[in-house]
Amino acid sequence: MSSLISASGLSKNYGDKLALDNISFEINEGAPVALVGPNGAGKTTLFSLMCGYIFPSAGELQILGNKPGSRQLFGQLAALPQDAQLDPRFSISHQLTFYGQLQGLSKSEANKESERVLELVGLSDVLKQKPMDLSHGMRKRATIAQALLGKPRIVMLDEATAGLDPIHAREVRELVSALSSEATFILSSHDLSELERLCGQVLHLDQGVLTEHSAQSRVSDNTHFFTLQLNQSYPNVEQVLQQLQNVNRVYMSQSKEYVVEYQKSDSAFDISLLECCHEQGWQYRQLINGHTLENQIFHKR
Amino acid sequence: MHPKRVAHIAGFELVRLFLTKRGLLSVGAFLICWLLILRYPIAESGTLLSSTEFAGFFDSVFGAIGLSKLLTWAESELAVYWLIALYSFPSFCLFLSSDQNVGDKQRGTLRFLTLRASRSEILFGRFLGQVLILALLILFTLGATLAVLSFRDPSLFATALPRSLSLFAYLLISVLPFIALMGFFNTFAGTARSAFVFAVLFFAGGGILVSLVVWQIPALGFLNLAFPGYQLDQMAGQNAGALLGIGLPLGQTFILLLLAQRVFARSAL
Numbered sequence: 001m002s003s004l005i006s007a008s009g010l011s012k013n014y015g016d017k018l019a020l021d022n023i024s025f026e027i028n029e030g031a032p033v034a035l036v037g038p039n040g041a042g043k044t045t046l047f048s049l050m051c052g053y054i055f056p057s058a059g060e061l062q063i064l065g066n067k068p069g070s071r072q073l074f075g076q077l078a079a080l081p082q083d084a085q086l087d088p089r090f091s092i093s094h095q096l097t098f099y100g101q102l103q104g105l106s107k108s109e110a111n112k113e114s115e116r117v118l119e120l121v122g123l124s125d126v127l128k129q130k131p132m133d134l135s136h137g138m139r140k141r142a143t144i145a146q147a148l149l150g151k152p153r154i155v156m157l158d159e160a161t162a163g164l165d166p167i168h169a170r171e172v173r174e175l176v177s178a179l180s181s182e183a184t185f186i187l188s189s190h191d192l193s194e195l196e197r198l199c200g201q202v203l204h205l206d207q208g209v210l211t212e213h214s215a216q217s218r219v220s221d222n223t224h225f226f227t228l229q230l231n232q233s234y235p236n237v238e239q240v241l242q243q244l245q246n247v248n249r250v251y252m253s254q255s256k257e258y259v260v261e262y263q264k265s266d267s268a269f270d271i272s273l274l275e276c277c278h279e280q281g282w283q284y285r286q287l288i289n290g291h292t293l294e295n296q297i298f299h300k301r
Numbered sequence: 302m303h304p305k306r307v308a309h310i311a312g313f314e315l316v317r318l319f320l321t322k323r324g325l326l327s328v329g330a331f332l333i334c335w336l337l338i339l340r341y342p343i344a345e346s347g348t349l350l351s352s353t354e355f356a357g358f359f360d361s362v363f364g365a366i367g368l369s370k371l372l373t374w375a376e377s378e379l380a381v382y383w384l385i386a387l388y389s390f391p392s393f394c395l396f397l398s399s400d401q402n403v404g405d406k407q408r409g410t411l412r413f414l415t416l417r418a419s420r421s422e423i424l425f426g427r428f429l430g431q432v433l434i435l436a437l438l439i440l441f442t443l444g445a446t447l448a449v450l451s452f453r454d455p456s457l458f459a460t461a462l463p464r465s466l467s468l469f470a471y472l473l474i475s476v477l478p479f480i481a482l483m484g485f486f487n488t489f490a491g492t493a494r495s496a497f498v499f500a501v502l503f504f505a506g507g508g509i510l511v512s513l514v515v516w517q518i519p520a521l522g523f524l525n526l527a528f529p530g531y532q533l534d535q536m537a538g539q540n541a542g543a544l545l546g547i548g549l550p551l552g553q554t555f556i557l558l559l560l561a562q563r564v565f566a567r568s569a570l
Contacts, residue, residue, distance in 0.1 A: 053412055053570040071303070074417050084409030089321040101309050102417035146413055 002029050004154055004184055005050065010059035012045050012208075019045040022059065023210040029153075031200030032176060032185035036192065036297065041205040043188045044082055047158045050186075051079050064153065075103040078152035078183075080143050082159050086131045092118065092142045093127040096149060103150045117145040120175060122168070137164045144172060148179070155179075156186040161194065173198060196293040204297050213296045223248065226260045226273060227288040227295065234282050244272055253295045256285075306418045307426040314430020315437075327397065335442050338385055343378050343446055347453045350377040367538035376461040378450040382443065383468055387537055390439060390472055391479045391530050395500050398431040398483040400493035402565075407492065411570050420565050424484060428558065431480045432473070439472050471536065471546060478529035478550050481557035488564040504528065529553050 005027040012020040020042045027033050035043050048054045049061055052069020066072045086095050093114045100110025118127045121141040131139050140163055147155050157176070161169040176185050176198055189195055195202065202213040230237070233256055241250040246263040253259045262269050270287060277284050318324035350359060350372065363369050371380040402423065405411040414423055443465050451458045482503070483496060490496035511524045525531050532549050535541035 048569075051412065051416060053415065055567070055569075069415065069419075071419055077416060079412070079416055081409060081412040084412045086413070087405070087408070087410050089317070089323065098309065098313055099413060099417055102306055102414070143413075 003027070004029055005061075005063050005186075007061045008059055010046075010049065010061055011057050012042070012049060012054070013057045018208050020049075020056075020205075020210075021208040023205075023208070024059075025203055025210060025212065027184065027186065027201065029184050032180050032187055032198045034195035034199035034202040034293075035186060035188040035205065036190075036195060036202060036293075037205035042208045043205055044158060046203075046205065047079070047081065047156055047186075047188065050156060051077070051081065053081070075150045076152055077154045077156070078147040078149065079156040080147045080158060080160055082188075084143060085139070086142060086146070088130060088132040091128050091130055092123065092134075092145075096142075096146055099146055100149050105150070113149055114145075117148040118142070120148060121145045122171060137168055140164060141168065141172070144175075152183050154186065155183045158188045159190075160187065161189060161191065169194070192292070192294045192297070202293060202297075213293065222264060224262055224264050224269070225290050226262070226270060227253070227286075227290065227292050228258045228260060228273065228277075228284060229286040229288070230256045230258070230277075231283040231285050232256065234280070237282070240276065240280060241273075244269075244276060253292075257292075259291065259295060302419065302422050302425065306422045307429060310414075310418060310423060310426025311429040311433060314427060315433055317430075318434050331393070331438065335445070339442075339445050339449055342385065343381050344449050344453075346377045346381040347450070350380070367534070367540055370539040374464075376450055376457050376464060378446050378453070379461055379464055379468065382446040384537055386439065386442065386468075386472055387475065387533055390435065390476050391533070394431070394435055394476045394479045395483060395497065397434065398480045399487075399497045399500070401427040401431065401484050401487045403487045403490050403493050403496055406570060415570060421562055424488075424562055424565050425558070428480060428484050431484075432477065435476050435480065436469075436473055439469055439476075443469055474547055474550050475530070475533065475536065478553035478557060481554045481561065482529055485557050485561040485564070488561050488568055527553075529557075 003026050006025075008024045010020055010023045011018065023046075035046065037043050045054070049056055050063060050068055052067070052073075061068055063073055063077055086092065090098075093111070096114030096117065097107070097110040100113045101107060103110075105113055115124070115127060118124055121144050123138060123141055123145065126134060126138065131142060134142065140160070144157065144160055147157065160176075161172050164172060173194060176187065179185070180198075185198075187195060187199065204211045204213055228241075237258055238250045238252060241247060241258060241260055244260075244262075245267070246265050246269060248261045248263060250258055250260050260273065270289070274284070274287065318328065359372060360369070363372050368384070371383070374380045402411060405414065411423070418426070447458065447461055447465055450461055483500060486496040486499040486503075487493075490499055508528065511521075511527075514524060515522050526549060529550065532541050532545045536546050
């Protein structure tokens with residue numbers, strides 16, 4: 001795996017406000033990477049720094065071995081910046097063809113490429129329309145399409161599914177999943193379950209401070225976790241689960257959701273857990289092997 | 302800078318003006334104004350300026366304001382065109398080129414562009430696009446004036462053509478610093494309107510300030526050279542040398558573009 005992005009001691013101030021505080025991380029080629037955090041945590045600042053829209057106050061940032069915004073990255077790094085809009089005066093295909101030409105494609109190649117990416121996001125039938133004639137969701141998909149032009153190695157999507165209906169949000173997720181072998185996606189979203197499904201590495205920003213997580217739950221050598229989500233609230237769940245063999249501790253992470261920490265043994269603990277649910281008459285909704293991303297980030301216990 | 306990307310960006314500016322509704326409306330308004338100018342001052346100039354009745358009057362008025370050389374032109378339509386175009390194109394170009402980058406910056410479209418072209422390429426591409434637009438508009442109005450002139454006296458066409466080419470070159474060079482000035486204001490203005498307001502403040506406020514300074518310290522008279530169009534009065538009467546008529550606007554353009562490039566390269570998008 002080669003390093004695509006590396007940041008070291010990166011800070012960004014807006015006047016007195018510290019938006020990013022001495023963060024360091026590395027992103028390698030491969031599975032999509034999630035960037036999560038509450039509003040104002042510094043996600044868009046980090047995206048903007050990586051795209052070269054703004055400049056760091058301190059530290060170093062390298063994208064494919066180059067400074068952000070350098071010409072070597074044209075066509076290699078694509079992005080959907082939050083709230084960026086296409087020009088309302090031109091048709092979508094006209095603008096995408098223009099972008100393709102700037103990326104070095106000939107007029108006919110750029111034309112074909114814009115048709116291809118618009119088809120990917122399900123907008124083949126409106127390619128001659130202007131952005132203002134489209135719904136919010138369609139406009140969003142058109143801006144996602146511009147990020148897929150050519151063969152970028154890194155695609156950064158800031159809140160790509162925000163404002164999309166569930167069907168199109170799902171289509172975008174499927175698209176990211178399907179294209180993740182061709183490019184490394186960096187996604188920011190408030191939908192943690194979406195990121196959990198798509199991403200391997202998770203960068204969590206809070207008040208400008210970065211922590212890293214794995215979307216595939218943290219597992220130590222001896223201690224393992226299951227997250228049990230029940231359909232409704234039942235009495236004494238924690239006490240009953242605590243009685244199971246090899247269980248170290250049980251706690252309620254949120255309403256109707258329990259984290260069970262257990263010691264690995266030869267027996268299949270998940271089977272015991274499900275049998276216990278059956279015996280108690282508990283209807284379970286989901287059994288997750290490990291922690292949910294949400295619990296990893298927000299319920300550190 | 303990659304010349305192909307600069308050319309694509311410049312070409313897109315032409316499309317923006319000639320193939321969009323808003324652009325076509327601006328062109329339409331421009332054409333109507335020039336139709337009136339061609340029909341009245343320019344078309345009537347041939348009769349008026351060659352009339353013996355008014356000869357003395359024009360001699361004294363044009364002489365008093367340093368325009369007597371223009372009266373010696375047999376192509377009087379071109380003389381009137383020159384006077385009107387020399388002052389109207391710079392003002393029109395302040396309006397026309399007030400939104401070089403600021404609209405795209407506000408909308409976020411510039412963020413898509415900077416992933417595909419450098420900021421310098423965008424800045425110079427847009428500048429070049431505006432220059433091409435102005436060149437086309439000047440050529441169009443000049444061509445129409447030539448047509449009016451040839452209609453009155455076809456024999457004048459042969460001498461009017463080379464003179465027109467020279468006027469075209471001088472006019473185009475004169476508008477360059479105005480476009481560059483708007484490009485510079487576009488690097489930090491919030492909207493096209495505020496870029497235009499900056500331009501008005503620059504010319505009005507800056508002009509007053511420099512006049513006061515020069516009044517107190519006459520040695521600082523060179524500060525006037527900072528204002529695009531400083532040479533227009535001299536040029537109007539064909540009294541400006543090459544240094545003033547060509548060197549000054551080219552120098553101003555170079556400095557303004559350099560300043561714009563420096564500010565744009567460091568600004569947050």
